[in-house]
Amino acid sequence: MSKEVEITLLPGGEKVKVPQGALISEILGKSEAGKSWVAAKLDGKPVDLSVQVERDSSLEAIAKDSPEALDILRHSAAHIMAQAVKSIFPEALIAIGPSIENGFYYDFDVARPFTPEDLAKIEERMREIVSRKLAFSRRELSREEATALFAGLGEKYKVELLEGFSDPSFSIHQQGDFIDLCRGPHIPQTGFLKAFKLTSAAGAYWRGDERNPMLQRIYGTAFFDVDSLKKYLAFLEEAKRRDHRRLGKDLDLFSFSDEIGAGMVVYHPKGALIRHILENFEKREHLLRGYQIVVGPTLLKTDLWKKSGHFEHYRENMYFTEIDEQSYGVKPMNCLSHMLIYKSRIRSYRDLPIRYFELGTVHRHEKSGVLHGLLRVRQFTQDDAHILCTPDQLNDEIKSIIDFVSEVMGIFGFEFEVEISTRPQNSIGSDADWERATAALTQALEEKGLPYFICEGEGAFYGPKIDIKLKDALDRRWQCATIQCDFTLPERFDLSYVGADGARHRPVMVHRVILGALERFLGVLIEHYAGAFPVWLAPVQAMIVTVTDSQLDFARAVCAELRGRGVRAEVDSRSEKLGFKIREAQMQKVPYMLVIGDKEVQGGGVAPRKRDGTQLGLMTSLQFADLVDRECLESSKGRVGLNIV
RNA sequence: GCCGGCGUAGCUCAGGGGUAGAGCAGCUGAUUCGUAAUCAGCAGGCCGCGGGUUCAAAUCCCAUCGCCGGCUCCA
Numbered sequence: 116m117s118k119e120v121e122i123t124l125l126p127g128g129e130k131v132k133v134p135q136g137a138l139i140s141e142i143l144g145k146s147e148a149g150k151s152w153v154a155a156k157l158d159g160k161p162v163d164l165s166v167q168v169e170r171d172s173s174l175e176a177i178a179k180d181s182p183e184a185l186d187i188l189r190h191s192a193a194h195i196m197a198q199a200v201k202s203i204f205p206e207a208l209i210a211i212g213p214s215i216e217n218g219f220y221y222d223f224d225v226a227r228p229f230t231p232e233d234l235a236k237i238e239e240r241m242r243e244i245v246s247r248k249l250a251f252s253r254r255e256l257s258r259e260e261a262t263a264l265f266a267g268l269g270e271k272y273k274v275e276l277l278e279g280f281s282d283p284s285f286s287i288h289q290q291g292d293f294i295d296l297c298r299g300p301h302i303p304q305t306g307f308l309k310a311f312k313l314t315s316a317a318g319a320y321w322r323g324d325e326r327n328p329m330l331q332r333i334y335g336t337a338f339f340d341v342d343s344l345k346k347y348l349a350f351l352e353e354a355k356r357r358d359h360r361r362l363g364k365d366l367d368l369f370s371f372s373d374e375i376g377a378g379m380v381v382y383h384p385k386g387a388l389i390r391h392i393l394e395n396f397e398k399r400e401h402l403l404r405g406y407q408i409v410v411g412p413t414l415l416k417t418d419l420w421k422k423s424g425h426f427e428h429y430r431e432n433m434y435f436t437e438i439d440e441q442s443y444g445v446k447p448m449n450c451l452s453h454m455l456i457y458k459s460r461i462r463s464y465r466d467l468p469i470r471y472f473e474l475g476t477v478h479r480h481e482k483s484g485v486l487h488g489l490l491r492v493r494q495f496t497q498d499d500a501h502i503l504c505t506p507d508q509l510n511d512e513i514k515s516i517i518d519f520v521s522e523v524m525g526i527f528g529f530e531f532e533v534e535i536s537t538r539p540q541n542s543i544g545s546d547a548d549w550e551r552a553t554a555a556l557t558q559a560l561e562e563k564g565l566p567y568f569i570c571e572g573e574g575a576f577y578g579p580k581i582d583i584k585l586k587d588a589l590d591r592r593w594q595c596a597t598i599q600c601d602f603t604l605p606e607r608f609d610l611s612y613v614g615a616d617g618a619r620h621r622p623v624m625v626h627r628v629i630l631g632a633l634e635r636f637l638g639v640l641i642e643h644y645a646g647a648f649p650v651w652l653a654p655v656q657a658m659i660v661t662v663t664d665s666q667l668d669f670a671r672a673v674c675a676e677l678r679g680r681g682v683r684a685e686v687d688s689r690s691e692k693l694g695f696k697i698r699e700a701q702m703q704k705v706p707y708m709l710v711i712g713d714k715e716v717q718g719g720g721v722a723p724r725k726r727d728g729t730q731l732g733l734m735t736s737l738q739f740a741d742l743v744d745r746e747c748l749e750s751s752k753g754r755v756g757l758n759i760v
Numbered sequence: 761g762c763c764g765g766c767g768u769a770g771c772u773c774a775g776g777g778g779u780a781g782a783g784c785a786g787c788u789g790a791u792u793c794g795u796a797a798u799c800a801g802c803a804g805g806c807c808g809c810g811g812g813u814u815c816a817a818a819u820c821c822c823a824u825c826g827c828c829g830g831c832u833c834c835a
Contacts, residue, residue: 228764317830318763325832329763332830360828364771373767373808373826432834477835482761483826485833497835582835594835632835663792690792698796712794724795 120168125156125175133168140164140303143176152176153184153307154300161187163253163300179339189214191251191301192241192311192337193221198293199240200333203233209295210272210321210330217347218336222319224272228331229316237333238313248306249290253299261285265296272321310344311337354589359641360488366646366703368637368654369489378486378493380634385654388683389640390633392652394474396755397498397630404519406472406500411452413476417442419451422607424543428576432479449475450626453501454608457622462612467622468504468512474633475499489638490593496633502625503610506551509623513559513581513598516627520583520596523629526752527640529585532592533565536573536580543577544603552600553579577603578626587643595631595639600624647704647726649750656743657684658700659721662693662712669716673709673736680740681757684709701726706746709739 118135122142133142139155139162155162156175161183168174177183193212196219200207204225212221223229229237256264258277264287265273273296277285288297290305302308313335321327338344355361363369368386375381382390398408417435420426425433425447434445446452453471462469476496485491504512524531535556538549556579560567567581574580583596601624604610611619630636640648650656657677659670670686677684687696693710700708709721714733721739723731734742744757 230764315829316764319831320762323832325762329831331763334830371827377826479834482833484761484763484831486827491834495835499835597835628835630835635835660795662794665792692791692793692798693795694793695797696795701796708795710795714794722795728795730795 121171122168123171123173125173135169136167138164139166139168139174142168142174151179151303151307153179153181153302154187156183161300163251164303165251165253166300185338186214187300188302188307188339189219189337190297191305192308192335193219194251194288194290194293194295194297194301195241195244195305195308196237196313196333196335197221197223197295198244198291199237201293203236203240208270208272211276212295218314218334220319220332220334222321222330222332224321224328224330228318229333231316234313234316234333238311241308241311241313244291245305245308247291248304250304251288251290251299251301253301254287254289255284256287257284258282261287261296264294268294307339308337309339310341311335312344312348350589354591354642357589357642357645358488359490359638362641362646363489368641376493377483378481378491380489380492380494386637388654389648389652390637392755393630393633393637396751397474398472400519400523400629400754401470401472401498401500404470404515406470409453409456409471409473411446411449411456411473411475413446413478414438414443415446415451417444420444423451423604424577424607425451428541428543432481434478434480445478446475447477447479448626449473449477449497449499450501450604450624454604454610454624457503457610458608462503462622464505464612464614464620467612468502468508470500470502472498472500489634489641492632492634495635497628498630498633499626499628502627503605503612503622504625505612505614505620506623509555509600509625510559510562512625513555513600514563516598516625516629517559517563517565517581520598520629524583524585524596526754527643529587529643531586531596532584533560533567534570534573534582534584535560535567536570536575536582538579539572539574539576541576542574544606548602549579552602555600556581556598575599575626577601585639587639588645589642591642593635593639595636596629597627597631599626601626645704648706650706650743651747651751651755653683653704653706655683655685655703655705657682657707657709657723657739658696658703658705659684659686659709659711660693660696660700661686661688662710664688664690666711666713666716670711673711673721676736677740680737680744682740682743697724707739707743 119132120135122131122133124131143152143155152164154177155164156177157166158172190213193214197209197212200223206226208224210222210224212219262274262277276296285296286299288295288299288301313333315334317332318329319332321330336347338347366385367383369383370381372381417426429447433447436443456471457469474496476494478494481491481493502512537553578599578601580597580599582594584592584594586592605622605624610622612622614620659674661667661670667688674684674686697708704726706726708724710724711721715722718733720733720735722733723739748756
């Protein structure tokens with residue numbers, strides 16, 4: 116006799132009685148005719164529509180437009196891709212195939228890596244599978260059955276995965292002849308996959324561990340409709356258009372040279388000028404906040420790096436050299452000399468907090484494969500500071516750094532997310548210190564009301580950290596600012612201050628950067644602004660273009676006058692038509708073009724044209740300089756006018 | 761560091777064993793023009809670097825440096 120169970124349909128809350136064992140698809144089918152669900156949530160857990168209900172439960176349909184739906188589609192697309200791969204390369208072994216932020220991937224163990232032609236073939240086979248509208252069916256198997264099944268198929272990675280799980284039983288999904296170990300849920304049948312594209316193939320270590328064999332990963336993306344796919348591909352094009360490596364070349368900002376070496380940035384005049392503006396801006400912001408500017412050397416004796424723990428824990432990333440039979444290390448961080456400055460005399464509690472700031476250039480031996488334009492280099496300059504304070508002051512210091520970061524990021528128009536990284540494997544210091552430090556960081560974020568994620572084991576070797584991920588104009592994340600709490604180095608260097616009680620106490624140290632590495636920050640800025648810098652940062656603020664050569668003398672006089680006022684102006688004196696010169700300045704993303712023809716010479720002024728095409732009409736060069744000054748202040752939130760350079 | 765792809769003129773790229781090519785940029789000349797490309801001519805190359813195979817290598821092979829896409833790692 117069939118028993119009835121009571122199903123509460125969410126979000127409405129309507130209750131229906133159905134026979135025990137009824138399919139979710141049947142139940143939902145009754146609730147809203149004509150709509151095809153992707154999957155459902157049974158008591159809050161995502162499940163296939165083919166699941167049977169066994170007891171009183173809540174049930175909520177997952178429609179195409181719900182947040183979970185795209186994940187389910189992409190995960191299913193990964194299965195369909197794996198099916199296609201197995202049908203073309205029967206000897207391929209399958210590993211894992213999750214959905215990821217912008218799509219999905221699947222890892223395979225194959226005799227030879229995939230070529231672009233392979234991807235085209237696989238995509239073609241996927242289309243066939245989609246057109247066959249194969250149902251995704253689901254089975255529960257015991258551990259033994261599942262192991263036997265995958266061992267029988269020779270799928271050793273699946274067997275290894277099974278060994279790693281503690282569940283007593285496992286769900287198996289199958290569409291057509293393709294069987295996979297998978298929690299699900301999936302789309303009901305392959306025909307749901309309307310818009311997809313395989314984007315690339317690359318090597319990837321099994322389980323992400325470089326000691327494991329390398330598998331071949333295929334990346335793809337999928338959407339419910341072709342328009343969304345097109346929009347995503349357009350987004351990729353836009354990202355390509357903004358690529359700072361491309362813009363760095365086009366705008367003549369910087370270069371790399373294989374003769375110089377990998378990961379070493381060469382700043383051309385315009386790039387160097389932007390950097391100069393950023394540096395001046397930073398120095399001022401730090402001085403205003405009670406930081407003291409210091410400068411330390413690049414080479415420090417290896418013995419000192421041993422004392423700090425860098426030699427033991429960071430040696431792989433360091434460069435060493437020998438001078439007069441003494442070993443020296445090139446600094447990968449700026450903290451050591453700052454600590455020695457602190458130690459150079461006796462400190463009183465009245466002196467604290469002490470905030471040392473350095474635009475410190477460091478070298479790190481990054482693995483060759485990770486170098487990436489300005490975003491990952493081997494020599495970079497940090498806007499680094501070390502704050503030494505009493506334990507009581509720690510909380511306020513961290514909070515004021517958070518305010519600092521947030522003010523500065525506001526100026527550039529970045530929003531950000533926050534992460535706390537805890538103690539890693541390879542680290543120094545006592546558990547108690549790590550707990551204190553982590554608690555200090557957490558508490559400061561709580562008090563600031565900032566939400567944060569926790570990244571277990573991702574901290575620096577000397578302490579936990581708050582990492583700040585910028586979100587740029589295309590909503591991509593970049594790590595720049597970081598705040599790191601350190602009880603260990605003050606200990607190792609025996610730093611102390613004399614307290615109100617006349618006794619010596621240990622200060623706490625905070626390492627922090629705001630922009631992070633100037634190189635990386637510049638790279639992020641270029642992409643964020645698509646090369647069109649706000650006026651306060653633009654290396655050339657005004658390009659003077661004449662209608663004919665006969666206005667050149669006047670143009671040069673205007674240029675000199677503007678430069679005298681601090682405007683970064685240049686004259687395009689080539690014997691070209693106005694339209695040509697405008698086009699060039701436009702492509703160089705210069706904020707203002709100052710048009711000078713006979714009319715302007717007559718009127719003793721210039722006719723500015725903005726980068727967006729609007730024309731401002733005749734004005735004197737002094738009026739224009741004032742306009743630029745105002746716009747600098749406006750775009751830098753009052754921080755920087757024409758006097759920055 | 762690992763897997764794969766790629767290095768040809770300043771830039772973007774063709775050429776895939778038999779005399780190094782195009783467009784743009786550059787230079788010269790003409791043109792003097794009003795808001796995104798004036799015309800013509802000229803010049804430009806150790807085909808990343810080093811080995812090898814071959815009568816002959818930009819082209820095929822090996823090694824190396826660099827770049828690109830990932831993995832791992834990170835400011």
